[in-house]
Amino acid sequence: MRALVKAKPEVGLWMEHVPVPEIGPNDVLIRVKKSAICGTDVHIWNWDQWAQKTIPVPMVVGHEFVGEIAEIGSAVTKYRVGERVSGEGHIVCGKCRNCRAGRGHLCHYTKGVGVNRPGSFGEFVAIPEYNVVPIPDDVPDEVAAIFDPFGNAVHTALSFDLVGEDVLVTGAGPIGIMGAMVAKRSGARKVVITDINPVRLDLARKVGIDHVVDASKEDLKDVMTAIGMTEGFDVGLEMSGAPPAFRSMIDTMNNGGKIAILGIAPDGFGIDWNKVIFKMLTLKGIYGREMFETWYKMIAFVQGGLDLAPIITHRIKIDDFREGFEAMRSGNSGKVVMDWY
Numbered sequence: 001m002r003a004l005v006k007a008k009p010e011v012g013l014w015m016e017h018v019p020v021p022e023i024g025p026n027d028v029l030i031r032v033k034k035s036a037i038c039g040t041d042v043h044i045w046n047w048d049q050w051a052q053k054t055i056p057v058p059m060v061v062g063h064e065f066v067g068e069i070a071e072i073g074s075a076v077t078k079y080r081v082g083e084r085v086s087g088e089g090h091i092v093c094g095k096c097r098n099c100r101a102g103r104g105h106l107c108h109y110t111k112g113v114g115v116n117r118p119g120s121f122g123e124f125v126a127i128p129e130y131n132v133v134p135i136p137d138d139v140p141d142e143v144a145a146i147f148d149p150f151g152n153a154v155h156t157a158l159s160f161d162l163v164g165e166d167v168l169v170t171g172a173g174p175i176g177i178m179g180a181m182v183a184k185r186s187g188a189r190k191v192v193i194t195d196i197n198p199v200r201l202d203l204a205r206k207v208g209i210d211h212v213v214d215a216s217k218e219d220l221k222d223v224m225t226a227i228g229m230t231e232g233f234d235v236g237l238e239m240s241g242a243p244p245a246f247r248s249m250i251d252t253m254n255n256g257g258k259i260a261i262l263g264i265a266p267d268g269f270g271i272d273w274n275k276v277i278f279k280m281l282t283l284k285g286i287y288g289r290e291m292f293e294t295w296y297k298m299i300a301f302v303q304g305g306l307d308l309a310p311i312i313t314h315r316i317k318i319d320d321f322r323e324g325f326e327a328m329r330s331g332n333s334g335k336v337v338m339d340w341y
């Protein structure tokens with residue numbers, strides 16, 4: 001099959017012919033229809049320090065996809081060939097304390113599709129039956145292809161009760177914007193999103209986020225005054241991975257505020273912990289999606305009318321993957337979705 005492979009320990013990905021993955025008795029082979037590019041894939045393309053430490057070479061990478069079941073393992077009972085599916089990219093052990101308690105998202109031994117094991121930037125991907133998520137007919141292919149990052153947004157946004165709360169989202173990347181949309185739909189009073197990139201700020205305005213703040217030009221505290229907020233944000237969703245953004249969040253939270261942190265700061269956030277203490281903040285780290293409650297909620301949000309299509313700014317053929325990665329690397333895109341057929 002054709003696949004985008006991290007073939008050499010250097011910058012880039014290469015389209016190569018590789019064997020179709022073999023499936024075990026409990027696995028499902030999926031023919032990939034659409035692949036989306038994740039920020040993680042950009043790290044892998046760039047071959048930064050994290051990628052060098054983490055990604056085995058050579059390996060097919062990628063983990064955001066939608067497709068159709070092509071083959072099932074001998075012990076698979078839940079799914080049939082031809083079913084339209086996506087899949088959870090965190091493969092959990094099923095044996096550790098958290099897994100046994102039904103908290104698979106907290107598994108101690110999680111392996112990532114396209115990170116620790118072969119991924120979905122290929123004509124076919126193999127995952128355990130357990131990880132398969134059937135996609136209902138009323139969910140478009142391109143939307144299902146970005147369920148992995150949408151799940152990050154949903155899991156982060158739903159970490160705390162949002163009804164009537166004022167919510168700050170730092171970072172208007174695809175995940176931040178989706179998080180802000182989810183917060184609004186989940187009953188938040190005011191939703192404020194910040195970024196410093198004009199393209200991202202425009203995208204946030206386009207999807208109708210209440211208050212879009214250019215953190216490079218505006219002071220968040222002035223914005224709060226202008227929109228009638230007196231005390232501070234009740235809930236924060238950190239979706240930028242940028243230390244100044246997270247520090248401004250801590251400065252503008254109300255006492256007792258709750259923050260869910262998805263953004264990854266490569267060199268740490270460098271925050272003043274005394275502020276966390278005296279503001280009596282609750283901080284929660286987020287990794288991945290809840291298995292499988294987040295998937296249930298994602299599908300429900302989409303079926304309830306949440307439209308993710310505007311987040312997709314590039315729809316291209318897989319052969320144009322270089323163009324797609326260029327758009328992602330520039331920071332001036334929303335999601336990039338690539339068609340295999």
Ligand code: NAD
Binds near residue numbers: 175240
């Ligand atoms: P992204 O890089 O597309 O978006 C981050 C945004 O933050 C960008 O638009 C950038 O301009 C903005 N930003 C930079 N400095 C800022 C500042 N000072 N104030 C406000 N905004 C600022 O990333 P994404 O794909 O939307 O993902 C969001 C974050 O979540 C990233 O840090 C990513 O690494 C992380 N992530 C974590 C997980 C997890 O499981 N924990 C999963 C996926 C992504």
Ligand code: ZN
Binds near residue numbers: 094097108
């Ligand atoms: Zn486990």
